[in-house]
Amino acid sequence: MAAGFKTVEPLEYYRRFLKENCRPDGRELGEFRTTTVNVGSIGTADGSSLVKLGNTTVICGIKAEFGAPPTDAPDKGYIVPNVDLSPLCSWRFRSGPPGEEAQVASQFIADVIENSQIIQKEDLCISPGKLAWVLYCDLICLNHDGNILDACTFALLAALKNVQLPEVNINEETALAEVNLKKKSYLNIRTHPVATSFAVFDDTLLIVDPTEEEEHLATGTLTVVTDEEGKLCCLHKPGGSGLTGAKLQDCMSRAVTRHKEVKKLMDEVFKSMKPK
């Protein structure tokens, strides 16, 4: 009976729950889904992580390769993120060149890396003007149940913390790079940006961590990326219903709480991994 009503009038069905300040899956309006993270599962990648936000699953693999530094910044390396939303994760995507949502997500991740200065690009330089590391970060969504941006940001952060780069020496005589695979070191991660996404319903109600159905029914979305000191790296609000300054403030405080939760989870995971 409820299933029939849900198919015919999904918005009304939803509003009945929102009136009682809860959602169909039993969560509160400000509650996140269960977050799990697994690091280092891909042996062939230099760094990897798997993040699950409820049913949304994103896997991140990072490969490091050599490249020539850009001519206008000879002491910097590259970080190239790419988000892949394949037909595997949702019926909405088709195979072929990346669709709009994948491109927007890739641009978002590139902006977060750039704005938060998560890695100093100078750290990736081996020999100024000649050789630098290029980190290819591939984020593949295995299951799309809403809130892709949060999951991707978290997966990227966890994978970057897991990356181990071998030591490289430039041989003076032959001018070739000698890679010492026995000696590896972790990257210097300077900040920990964490994304928190909200969906706006009926121009007034804000819910956190929307599922895919909620994203469709919502009249707008908002993603806030914060770092440890409470500074904002990104306030991504692609249109949708208007928000007042006070509502933004509420979102900011929720984002700061979420940052603490995620940081705690990450610290636990990395502590349990250290003896390797």
Add this chain to the structure above:
Amino acid sequence: MEESMQIETKVRAESGTESGPRGASCTLRHFACEQNLLSRPDGSASFLQGDTSVLAGVYGPAEVKVRKEIFNKATLEVILRPKIGLPGVAEKSRERLIRNTCEAVVLGALHPRTSITVVLQVISDAGSLLACCLNAACMALVDAGVPMRALFCGVTCALDSDGTLMLDPTAKQEKEARAVLTFALDSVERKLLMSTTKGLYSDTELQQCLAAAQAASQHVFRFYRESLQRRYSKS
């Protein structure tokens, strides 16, 4: 009726923020807007902000492809073409921002199963490009007669390393700034429709920029009103 009106206004806005010390005098650059300059699109507008210029054309409500049609509202599409080169991922991201902003104000329910296409061409980029694109899109939608529940405008704020706020920055100011924030505000209640930011900034700085943008948007909306009044009073 076919004549195009060229309206020019010099706008000066004082800082609208509550706390005095940081807010330097925030000046918006010289604005100009020309409507109805292309014959083929249903509506067109060219918006100039200082040296930044964007040309917008609107086609709609028009026929929509079956796989893109929505049964109860109009399908909005935005195409943004950069000045040089082929459109890339950054353009796709900006198209999504502009499209979602337009979707929030356009009354799509009045034209179900149709498509409204907004095409933006960047003529010159001297800073605050996204804001100029939003303003051009709004003027073009008005020229095309697309029903909207509010007008919208784009305002860019830049924060430099010592926290000084600059409205409508030039390309040089944007490059040297610590953070650049672009907002789209609606005309009815000055609510925040769209926001995209670059760089690091704090919570309080965000609220300051938002307040300054809301004050500046009043001038932009007044400019819209004056330019439309002048256009329709002559014909």
